[in-house]
């Protein structure tokens with residue numbers, strides 16, 4: 001399917017390079033881009049073919065208003081609570097056309113701002129919407145809130161730009177384990193051979209984060225987690241490092257002076273690194 005993009009109404013923050021997010025989101029779903037090198041099973045392809053002045057055919061209630069035969073991604077007024085809505089048209093069970101309207105009501109970014117608040121990742125939301133076009137439906141936001149096809153995405157979340165089999169690995173060893181037929185794991189051996197590897201004077205660990213539950217099975221049939229909590233701690237405090245770090249599925253890195261990493265939920269006295 002060939003998609004065109006209408007820049008009318010785009011917020012200044014993304015106006016110049018929104019087509020990059022459009023192209024990347026289409027590539028993500030067309031290639032079935034996923035984190036465990038599973039063969040892509042989506043038998044469809046979407047490409048960005050250029051600009052248009054046509055508008056996505058949706059009204060301000062978010063209802064689909066007709067199909068002009070064009071696939072248009074553009075901006076418009078949508079009801080409160082909707083970041084974007086996709087209208088999909090089928091003939092004999094096959095998708096023939098789709099329009100995506102992105103809400104002008106919210107604020108958007110292409111690269112996450114350093115001090116990010118109340119603004120949304122255009123590429124993650126478009127990947128989700130294109131997921132609908134290519135036949136994916138929602139997963140429950142409470143059980144699988146970290147997945148791209150969850151009904152919810154938080155402000156500043158950039159983790160939903162690709163599709164995943166589901167959720168997060170529960171340990172570094174799992175990430176270091178080679179999937180059948182693959183020469184390497186997701187992590188290199190110096191990090192993925194132990195659950196507490198040491199590298200560059202820091203000891204690393206990954207485990208389930210707060211409010212996490214068991215997720216789907218990964219490509220090796222190993223249980224995943226819906227959240228993660230990762231730390232890096234100096235092996236010899238004062239010599240190999242003076243600060244301890246922690247991060248989680250939200251993607252921000254927090255630090256504290258000393259050998260004890262910040263705990264969840266992150267906040268003062270821990271400091272945001274970036």
Ligand SMILES: [Zn+2]
Pocket residue numbers: 128129132138150151
């Ligand atoms: Zn959706």
